Amino acid sequence: MDYEKPLSEYILDSQKIDINDYEHKIKLAFLSSFTINGLSESLKVKCSQKQIFSSTYVAGYNQYNQEILDEKSKLYSFSPDITFLILDTRSIFGDLFHFPYSVTKLERKNFVDEKINDLLNLIKKFNETNTSKLIITNLGLPHYSPHGIAEMNTSYSFHDAIIDFNKKLKDNVIEMNSVHIFDFFKFVIKHGENNVFNFQNYLFGDIKIALDYIPHLANELMPYVISFLGLTKKCIVVDLDNTLWGGIVGEDGFDGIRLGPQPPGNSFMEFQKYLKALSQRGILLAINSKNNFDDAIQIIREHPHMILKEDNFACMKINWNDKVSNMKSISEELNIGLDSLVFFDDDPVNRELVKEFMPEITIPDLPHDPSRYSEVIQSLHDFSVFQITNEDTNRGKMYFQQKQRTESKKHSTNLTEFLKTLNLEIDIKKSDNFTIPRISQLTMKTNQFNLTTKRYHEEQIKKFSEEDKMLVGCAQIRDKFGDNGITGVFIVEKTNSNEWFLDTFLLSCRVMGREIEKAILYHIINEARKNNVKRLKAKFIPTIKNKPIENLLPDSNFSKENGFWIYNIETPFNMPEFLTLRVK
Amino acid sequence: MSEKLYKIISKVMNTNIEELNDESSPSSISNWTSFNGYVLLDELETNFDIKFTIDEAMDVKKIADIKRHLGNHGIVLND
Numbered sequence: 095m096d097y098e099k100p101l102s103e104y105i106l107d108s109q110k111i112d113i114n115d116y117e118h119k120i121k122l123a124f125l126s127s128f129t130i131n132g133l134s135e136s137l138k139v140k141c142s143q144k145q146i147f148s149s150t151y152v153a154g155y156n157q158y159n160q161e162i163l164d165e166k167s168k169l170y171s172f173s174p175d176i177t178f179l180i181l182d183t184r185s186i187f188g189d190l191f192h193f194p195y196s197v198t199k200l201e202r203k204n205f206v207d208e209k210i211n212d213l214l215n216l217i218k219k220f221n222e223t224n225t226s227k228l229i230i231t232n233l234g235l236p237h238y239s240p241h242g243i244a245e246m247n248t249s250y251s252f253h254d255a256i257i258d259f260n261k262k263l264k265d266n267v268i269e270m271n272s273v274h275i276f277d278f279f280k281f282v283i284k285h286g287e288n289n290v291f292n293f294q295n296y297l298f299g300d301i302k303i304a305l306d307y308i309p310h311l312a313n314e315l316m317p318y319v320i321s322f323l324g325l326t327k328k329c330i331v332v333d334l335d336n337t338l339w340g341g342i343v344g345e346d347g348f349d350g351i352r353l354g355p356q357p358p359g360n361s362f363m364e365f366q367k368y369l370k371a372l373s374q375r376g377i378l379l380a381i382n383s384k385n386n387f388d389d390a391i392q393i394i395r396e397h398p399h400m401i402l403k404e405d406n407f408a409c410m411k412i413n414w415n416d417k418v419s420n421m422k423s424i425s426e427e428l429n430i431g432l433d434s435l436v437f438f439d440d441d442p443v444n445r446e447l448v449k450e451f452m453p454e455i456t457i458p459d460l461p462h463d464p465s466r467y468s469e470v471i472q473s474l475h476d477f478s479v480f481q482i483t484n485e486d487t488n489r490g491k492m493y494f495q496q497k498q499r500t501e502s503k504k505h506s507t508n509l510t511e512f513l514k515t516l517n518l519e520i521d522i523k524k525s526d527n528f529t530i531p532r533i534s535q536l537t538m539k540t541n542q543f544n545l546t547t548k549r550y551h552e553e554q555i556k557k558f559s560e561e562d563k564m565l566v567g568c569a570q571i572r573d574k575f576g577d578n579g580i581t582g583v584f585i586v587e588k589t590n591s592n593e594w595f596l597d598t599f600l601l602s603c604r605v606m607g608r609e610i611e612k613a614i615l616y617h618i619i620n621e622a623r624k625n626n627v628k629r630l631k632a633k634f635i636p637t638i639k640n641k642p643i644e645n646l647l648p649d650s651n652f653s654k655e656n657g658f659w660i661y662n663i664e665t666p667f668n669m670p671e672f673l674t675l676r677v678k
Numbered sequence: 679m680s681e682k683l684y685k686i687i688s689k690v691m692n693t694n695i696e697e698l699n700d701e702s703s704p705s706s707i708s709n710w711t712s713f714n715g716y717v718l719l720d721e722l723e724t725n726f727d728i729k730f731t732i733d734e735a736m737d738v739k740k741i742a743d744i745k746r747h748l749g750n751h752g753i754v755l756n757d
Contacts, residue, residue, distance in 0.1 A: 100720075100721055100724065101717055101720070102689060102690045102717050102718075102721055103689075105690075105692075105714075105717070106689065106692055109692065129713070131713040132713070132717070294729075294730075294732055294735065295716065295720075297732060298716065298732055298735055298736070299712065299713070299716050301716060305716065305717060305720045306720070306724075
């Protein structure tokens with residue numbers, strides 16, 4: 095799972111990458127306290143494998159202080175989207191790295207505080223000067239101490255000082271939306287200090303990450319790129335036989351499949367636990383299996399060792415249709431694009447078939463040995479987000495409720511009657527520290543019901559929220575089946591005293607088709623009216639995915655004028671009676 | 679064996695193999711930067727399953743030096 099090509103191949107491949115071949119683009123800057131040649135090239139190649147073109151800026155050797163402090167530095171003129179600041183314990187601790195016990199315990203403590211302070215000042219300057227995300231590595235812990243086994247009997251030891259540095263760094267940046275810590279400490283635990291650090295590389299060229307491990311580091315920085323560009327996967331689709339359990343239920347029967355606390359069944363239980371944990375943090379699960387529905391559902395509902403239950407799956411396609419058609423139905427039912435899906439299937443033929451017809455889907459190779467399935471999940475970086483929101487943790491439950499809504503819809507004779515039965519409630523909320531991460535997340539991820547598809551990071555939403563000329567808000571939707579969370583966003587630019595402009599208007603696909611957009615528009619028009627504004631101006635920017643919103647403006651009595659859509663505020667706007675609107 | 683060595687150098691330095699000879703050095707190969715020099719030694723260590731000493735690493739000024747040090751580790755290069 096952890097195989098990497100040699101660094102030289104990354105360097106070579108990076109030279110063949112052409113900017114015109116890629117759908118997504120990002121600017122990455124690298125600052126470091128030591129030689130990190132090869133890292134930008136490795137990351138460039140890793141990006142290209144995800145259809146991302148990265149332009150890069152690598153600051154000079156150990157120039158990070160100068161680059162951050164000088165407002166006219168090349169770093170700032172490059173204007174990066176993400177800046178990686180790679181620090182190392184030797185550089186930060188200086189002489190104390192070798193001679194930690196040449197000073198008193200109090201001096202060690204003061205030293206850590208002083209270094210944290212220096213770093214916080216740099217972060218402050220960085221944040222004041224540009225809008226890039228800043229990713230700082232924490233420090234690796236060397237296994238060696240001159241105190242040897244007595245290190246553990248030493249109060250505020252050398253090792254304690256490093257751990258204290260890491261803790262203080264985290265505590266100080268945890269509330270900063272644009273600054274994140276890359277856990278280099280854990281990177282070294284994963285790969286081993288004797289592999290990651292090599293005395294000869296260090297003494298010969300001040301290379302503090304062994305050359306073979308540079309591509310591994312690049313790999314683990316990829317989640318920041320994926321998260322920044324909003325390319326996070328939303329759903330894992332699993333096969334059943336030999337994927338969630340061992341054996342074939344149709345042949346081996348309920349009692350014959352391998353699933354339980356003992357080997358070989360425990361491999362599948364372990365794999366299911368990893369999947370369940372991902373579902374608890376907002377990744378949807380779905381089933382795509384060729385099977386008799388009754389056989390398979392009996393296992394899911396009744397097998398004592400199934401970790402995943404029916405309500406963990408947002409969608410189940412258990413039938414004899416081909417896997418490609420099922421995949422299409424899953425994507426349609428969940429209202430998410432194929433490029434948001436990851437597919438786990440033990441059968442290489444199925445994997446190839448789906449890859450052939452749906453190249454957008456991420457399909458990892460599952461090893462022949464099921465005891466290694468969980469390794470595959472651990473190695474995937476496709477689910478990364480900078481922050482987990484409440485909506486993420488409740489997503490699985492919300493989709494299960496959605497399935498119930500769909501069932502209920504089948505019993506209603508017409509749509510309005512059905513919508514009336516839902517008891518829909520819309521709470522309009524302003525943007526604040528609690529809602530900003532979710533507002534940003536929705537602008538980054540929403541494709542279908544999105545008028546302009548403008549992507550905004552948290553820092554941008556925060557900035558808008560502080561400006562008098564902007565109105566930023568969101569909508570939380572509830573119905574009789576449960577809470578859908580914050581699923582609507584609007585951003586209005588108050589152009590002048592007569593005219594406002596609808597910069598962003600979107601609804602999550604989860605709540606589409608319930609006329610909620612009318613309630614949000616009603617609220618915006620009301621606000622404009624209260625401020626004596628005469629016109630609400632809007633623009634529809636078509637993409638390949640936002641067809642569902644193309645008629646919103648004409649259907650809402652906006653009229654076309656010079657390529658824009660205009661709503662005359664004096665025109666009465668009607669909101670469907672079955673919606674309850676509250677402004678918080 | 680010489681061919682294996684030249685192939686590795688050609689790959690790391692992104693240079694045509696025909697342009698390489700025992701006298702090739704950082705002054706004749708534009709991609710032979712100090713960093714690519716480290717990468718080259720690292721690749722040679724992996725491919726020939728040896729470890730250069732820091733003295734050997736620092737002594738590499740041209741391809742002939744690499745051959746000599748590989749010889750010290752029992753790697754015989756037949757031309």
